[in-house]
Structure formats: structure tokens, C-alpha cells
Amino acid sequence: MILDTIIEKKKETLEQSFQNQSLLYHPIAHQMKNKEDLFVIGEIKKASPSKGVIVKDFNVEKFTKEYTMAGVDALSILTEENFFQGSLENIKLAKAFSHIPVLRKDFIMDAREIIQSKQVGADMILLITAMLSDEQLRTFYQMANMLYLECIVEVHNEEELTRALKIHPEIIGINNRDLYTFEVSLETTKRLAQKIPDDICIVSESGIFTHDDMEFVKAAGVDAVLIGESFMRCDNFMEHLQHLRYGSY
Numbered sequence: 001m002i003l004d005t006i007i008e009k010k011k012e013t014l015e016q017s018f019q020n021q022s023l024l025y026h027p028i029a030h031q032m033k034n035k036e037d038l039f040v041i042g043e044i045k046k047a048s049p050s051k052g053v054i055v056k057d058f059n060v061e062k063f064t065k066e067y068t069m070a071g072v073d074a075l076s077i078l079t080e081e082n083f084f085q086g087s088l089e090n091i092k093l094a095k096a097f098s099h100i101p102v103l104r105k106d107f108i109m110d111a112r113e114i115i116q117s118k119q120v121g122a123d124m125i126l127l128i129t130a131m132l133s134d135e136q137l138r139t140f141y142q143m144a145n146m147l148y149l150e151c152i153v154e155v156h157n158e159e160e161l162t163r164a165l166k167i168h169p170e171i172i173g174i175n176n177r178d179l180y181t182f183e184v185s186l187e188t189t190k191r192l193a194q195k196i197p198d199d200i201c202i203v204s205e206s207g208i209f210t211h212d213d214m215e216f217v218k219a220a221g222v223d224a225v226l227i228g229e230s231f232m233r234c235d236n237f238m239e240h241l242q243h244l245r246y247g248s249y
């Protein structure tokens, strides 16, 4: 049968073309892993449930340009509307005014939101283990990968980490903030990072304000940091990033 022959040949060709190359390409994870210094994701958020309104003069275009010029490696854009006063439009703005990768930061709970993230131009999405079943986590992760969206799989404790590791994610985000009590402790990063295999990128999220905080999470073995409030409140992004990285102004 010619069809069988075609399929056999096709299999061979596929094997050859995907040899030594991951079927799913993860450029941001790759960049995180290979950066000498910490990879910095700067977050743009107007408000949060724990802090209320953080910036009154909220201008996504301005923040995007300033973060990019200051030298952050990626942007995180809050799109949740009710508690963070975010919007999907802000992703489009960030993409229009910057060339660096953009993370859609939201509480994704529906597969349609993954397609929507791609449509507005996001490069990466957040999947929060605490609010997804094992099945959702797996299917959302696969779906995102098929759309060439990278994922940060967020965890806050050992039980969530065990669940997250089952899908072998490229990037794990350790949230230092407990989403139930809003308590923040960088010890969460220290505790969980040592339980994560070396080939997975680790992002320490929340509560990073100073150079000492950066050094602390770096020593814990993370590849990247996600910083929101301390950037949102600073007067000069470039100086603040310098301070975070090198400890001086």
C-alpha cells in the first residue's frame, strides 16, 4: 500500500528533522537559563488586593518604555480587571512599545484564555497550580506550548510543587506571597528551590525590594526574579534596577 510507505517514510523524515531539537521551542526559558546574572521580569500593575491602588498616574506606554530602557529582560502585564485593574489592552500596548518578551499575568482558568493570550500578543502566560486541577494544568500547559506560548507554572508550597513537577515544566515560579493570607517570605524561595531539578528555570516572585533580597534569592539558586511593587513605586527605573543588581546608586 502506498499510504503505508508514505507514512513510514514520513516518520523517518520527522525523526531526522527533530533530532537534537526540542519539539517545543522555549526561547525565554533558554534565555533565563543562559543569562550570567539574574533575569529580571518587571511587572506593570496598577493595583493589587493586598495593597490597593499602587500607582495613581498609571500609564502603560510610559512604564513599558521606561522598563525597557532601564534594561529589564521581560515584562509582566497584569490583565485581571477586578482586583488588579488590569486589561488585555495593556498587553497590546506593551507589545507595541517594546521588543522584550511579555508575560500575561492573570488567573487563567479557561482554555479560551490561552488562545486569547496569543491573540493579544503575549509571549508567556502564568499558570497558577493552586487554582487548577492536575488535568487542567497538563492540558493548559500543552495547549500553550502548541501555540508557542511559554508558561511559568506558579507554586507556593511543597504539595503544589509536587503537582507542578509532574508536567515537567520548563519554568517554575515560586510565589513568595501566600495568595490566601498575603504574607510574603523569601524563605519560600529558599525552601522550594532546592527541591527543583537543575534543568528547570526558577523564577522567584513577589516581595523583592532590595539588592539584599536579590542576593538572597540568587543564593537560593534561582535564575530569574519577578518584581512588581518596588518598580512601580520607584522614581527612576534605571537607578532602581542598578541598585537591585549591584547594590549601589
Ligand SMILES: O=P(O)(O)OC[C@@H](O)[C@@H](O)c1c[nH]c2ccccc12
Pocket: 043, 045, 105, 106, 107, 128, 154, 175, 205, 206, 207, 208, 226, 227, 228, 229, 230
Ligand atoms: O509586587 P511584587 O510583590 O513584586 O509581586 C509581583 C508578582 O510576583 C505578583 O504580582 C504575583 C505573583 N503571582 C501572582 C499571581 C496573580 C497576580 C499577581 C501575582
